[in-house]
Amino acid sequence: MANSTTSPDVPGNRKRHRKFRTWPLLVPAVSILAVWAIVPLILTVWYSFQNYNLQVPPAVWGGLINYEYLLTDPDLPVVVWNTLLMVFVPLIITIGLGLAFAVLYDGPFPGQPIARLLVITPFFVMPTVAALVWKNLFFHPVFGLLAWGEKLLGLEPVDWFSDYPMAAIIIIISWMWTPFATLILLTAMQSLDREQIEAARMDGAKVMARFRYVVLPHLTRPIAVLIMLETIFFLATYAEIYVTTSGGPGSATTNIPFYIYSRALQGFDVGLASAAGVFAIIIANIVAYFFARAMSEQL
Amino acid sequence: MLLKKLLMTTSVALLTTAGIAQAETTLTIATVNNPDMVVMQKYSAEYEKEAGVKLNWLVLDENTLRQRVTTDIATKGGQFDVITIGLYETPIWGKQGWLMPFDDMPASYDVADILPTVKDALSYDGHLYSVPFYAESSMTFYRKDLFEKAGLTMPDHPTWTQITDFASKLDDKANGVAGICIRGLAGWGENMALLGLMGNVYGGTQFNMDWTSAVNSPAWNNAINAYVKLANDYGPPGVVGNGFNENLNMLAEGKCAMWNDATVAAGLLFDPKRSKVADKLGIAANPVETWDKGGSWLWAWSLGIPSSSKNADEARKFIEWATSKEYINMIGEKEGWVTIPPGTRKSTYENPKYLEAAVFAPATLAAIEASSLTDNTAVPKPYVGINFAIIPEMQAINNYLGQQIAAALTGKMSVAEALDAAAANSDKIMKKAGYIK
Numbered sequence: 001m002a003n004s005t006t007s008p009d010v011p012g013n014r015k016r017h018r019k020f021r022t023w024p025l026l027v028p029a030v031s032i033l034a035v036w037a038i039v040p041l042i043l044t045v046w047y048s049f050q051n052y053n054l055q056v057p058p059a060v061w062g063g064l065i066n067y068e069y070l071l072t073d074p075d076l077p078v079v080v081w082n083t084l085l086m087v088f089v090p091l092i093i094t095i096g097l098g099l100a101f102a103v104l105y106d107g108p109f110p111g112q113p114i115a116r117l118l119v120i121t122p123f124f125v126m127p128t129v130a131a132l133v134w135k136n137l138f139f140h141p142v143f144g145l146l147a148w149g150e151k152l153l154g155l156e157p158v159d160w161f162s163d164y165p166m167a168a169i170i171i172i173i174s175w176m177w178t179p180f181a182t183l184i185l186l187t188a189m190q191s192l193d194r195e196q197i198e199a200a201r202m203d204g205a206k207v208m209a210r211f212r213y214v215v216l217p218h219l220t221r222p223i224a225v226l227i228m229l230e231t232i233f234f235l236a237t238y239a240e241i242y243v244t245t246s247g248g249p250g251s252a253t254t255n256i257p258f259y260i261y262s263r264a265l266q267g268f269d270v271g272l273a274s275a276a277g278v279f280a281i282i283i284a285n286i287v288a289y290f291f292a293r294a295m296s297e298q299l
Numbered sequence: 300m301l302l303k304k305l306l307m308t309t310s311v312a313l314l315t316t317a318g319i320a321q322a323e324t325t326l327t328i329a330t331v332n333n334p335d336m337v338v339m340q341k342y343s344a345e346y347e348k349e350a351g352v353k354l355n356w357l358v359l360d361e362n363t364l365r366q367r368v369t370t371d372i373a374t375k376g377g378q379f380d381v382i383t384i385g386l387y388e389t390p391i392w393g394k395q396g397w398l399m400p401f402d403d404m405p406a407s408y409d410v411a412d413i414l415p416t417v418k419d420a421l422s423y424d425g426h427l428y429s430v431p432f433y434a435e436s437s438m439t440f441y442r443k444d445l446f447e448k449a450g451l452t453m454p455d456h457p458t459w460t461q462i463t464d465f466a467s468k469l470d471d472k473a474n475g476v477a478g479i480c481i482r483g484l485a486g487w488g489e490n491m492a493l494l495g496l497m498g499n500v501y502g503g504t505q506f507n508m509d510w511t512s513a514v515n516s517p518a519w520n521n522a523i524n525a526y527v528k529l530a531n532d533y534g535p536p537g538v539v540g541n542g543f544n545e546n547l548n549m550l551a552e553g554k555c556a557m558w559n560d561a562t563v564a565a566g567l568l569f570d571p572k573r574s575k576v577a578d579k580l581g582i583a584a585n586p587v588e589t590w591d592k593g594g595s596w597l598w599a600w601s602l603g604i605p606s607s608s609k610n611a612d613e614a615r616k617f618i619e620w621a622t623s624k625e626y627i628n629m630i631g632e633k634e635g636w637v638t639i640p641p642g643t644r645k646s647t648y649e650n651p652k653y654l655e656a657a658v659f660a661p662a663t664l665a666a667i668e669a670s671s672l673t674d675n676t677a678v679p680k681p682y683v684g685i686n687f688a689i690i691p692e693m694q695a696i697n698n699y700l701g702q703q704i705a706a707a708l709t710g711k712m713s714v715a716e717a718l719d720a721a722a723a724n725s726d727k728i729m730k731k732a733g734y735i736k
Contacts, residue, residue: 051731053691053692053732054369054370054373054374055369055373055391055392055395055691056691056732057373057395065731069727069731072727073727074720074723140537140540141536141537142535142536142537157536159536159537159539159540159709161539161540162537162539162540162705162708162709163709246485246486246702247702248485248702248705248706249485249539249702249705249706249708249709249711250702250703250705250706250711250712250717250720251702251706252706252711262698263695265366265370266694266695266698267692267694267695267698267728268369268373268691268694268695269695272731
């Protein structure tokens with residue numbers, strides 16, 4: 001009796017108490033996060049309204065001068081397009097190849113552990129090192145492996161970074177990130193219930209049908225996670241460009257991060273670089289918004 | 300006897316350690332990873348012992364060095380006591396009051412011995428703001444053996460038209476020798492260093508008197524068209540990736556017949572230990588064309604002290620040591636005369652040992668002495684500088700111009716399109732910076 005009368009009060013009390021108790025506990029974490037993320041953001045926004053070249057102090061209020069400069073820059077559409085290319089093309093390649101590798105390496109075959117290790121290895125190579133290796137050992141028109149092969153076939157060696165700079169960068173990025181996709185999808189493959197495949201086979205499903213109706217639906221979640229993570233990484237591609245093409249020839253391989261770098265550190269224009277930073281945040285959020293919408297249906 | 304000696308050494312060592320521990324100043328030195336600076340770092344251990352200071356080195360490539368040092372000095376970070384800067388930064392930063400002036404140098408240092416064109420370039424308003432470690436101009440290197448075989452003679456003062464003609468006759472890519480090695484890598488300190496000169500000698504300038512860009516003028520169009528033709532037709536494969544170092548290696552390996560670049564490269568190219576063509580090289584002045592001035596650059600890597608340094612006195616003593624006559628002599632005796640840091644002092648070029656070891660020395664001196672930062676273009680210009688304008692906005696403007704020209708070199712756009720785009724970009728930057736009203 002006594003229990004039944006007090007019990008409706010207990011949850012309410014507990015709720016109020018918890019609210020009261022947890023807030024102070026949250027404050028340190030939230031404030032650190034705020035200082036960590038919000039202060040730099042506010043500073044970036046503040047500087048984006050300043051006309052400030054590091055070599056010509058002091059900073060003076062510039063109003064919208066940096067945004068006006070940025071939005072009327074004839075290179076900006078090219079830069080945004082390059083950024084999108086460097087995100088979506090490697091996404092398709094890495095996930096496509098990752099899927100193929102995951103399915104291939106899933107089944108047992110002799111030497112499987114070593115093969116798996118090798119297919120994952122490129123992921124452990126640092127971006128700058130990977131870019132240097134590709135630049136000097138593979139793509140170089142005089143010393144490169146590809147040039148050597150082309151000469152053997154009696155062809156004129158291709159100078160990748162001047163003739164196909166975007167393709168070259170995309171190849172490097174894809175090479176570096178395919179292992180990551182393989183790793184994630186391979187682990188997911190191993191959690192696939194073998195009996196399902198057995199059952200599908202007994203029902204007469206062929207290889208492609210089993211892949212399409214059993215494996216792929218099982219992998220949609222890891223693929224969604226991959227798309228999200230890789231988009232974040234690909235949006236920030238920088239080292240590969242810095243080491244190989246420096247954003248050129250012309251603006252052929254300049255993406256938003258490299259554009260910011262070239263304005264901030266090559267031109268020392270803090271105001272313009274900040275404005276470009278704010279622009280990058282907006283672009284990233286737009287991309288993130290659409291992905292989050294698409295993802296939320298999957299997760 | 301042996302024991303006594305051992306005891307003495309130990310006690311001396313102990314004493315020195317104690318002495319150092321007591322009054323040790325640490326100097327942080329930022330420098331560029333060029334061979335001459337690496338030699339300086341090697342010999343600085345002796346200076347550490349002599350002066351009782353500890354030297355903390357930060358050796359970086361040119362671009363990274365420039366970014367680190369500029370960021371530090373502009374925000375008054377005070378990280379560095381000695382910085383390695385160029386002829387470009389010194390007057391700009393001196394004007395801002397970011398560098399300690401080198402007034403009242405001791406008589407033994409002999410400031411008057413520094414080559415006047417170099418000293419003037421490193422001064423602002425009558426004060427010297429950095430002292431040169433080495434200085435350079437540019438010249439034409441060519442293979443005497445190949446010229447002889449083809450029955451050609453290189454004039455002392457060639458023109459670009461002649462250079463193109465020679466390159467066409469000497470180009471033999473089937474046997475791995477390109478007609479010319481030339482800078483293609485984009486950047487204000489890479490392709491633009493040379494192309495700024497070509498713009499001058501074809502009768503152009505980088506800015507009109509009202510600070511609007513002049514790089515899309517007919518003169519610049521002629522210059523860059525000539526360059527693109529020369530580099531594409533007679534340059535090595537992958538020319539757009541070649542900067543100073545790549546070209547230096549190729550010439551030293553005997554893979555090109557000609558090269559126009561820094562005089563400082565001569566020290567390496569004429570050194571039989573490091574170059575396969577040391578005995579086959581000839582030198583001439585850098586080419587001219589329709590106009591005969593502004594055809595070779597002037598550059599110096601020099602040492603300066605940020606105003607924010609807390610050890611300015613010790614820093615100055617170190618700089619005096621590293622740029623002294625005694626230092627140059629020491630390197631000459633120990634490392635070989637051909638490798639000393641060149642281009643800074645008159646006394647270097649009066650030293651018979653150096654003149655004997657370095658056949659290229661008189662040509663280097665002549666090129667440096669002839670380089671004027673002011674009187675060098677066919678039409679009036681508003682800026683100081685030869686192949687680039689010494690203004691803070693230059694790096695952004697010339698990096699972009701360099702990228703556009705690299706794009707034209709790869710055939711991604713026409714020369715006219717590249718120069719128009721670069722001129723528009725330059726005007727935009729100059730408007731934002733308040734030069735163009």
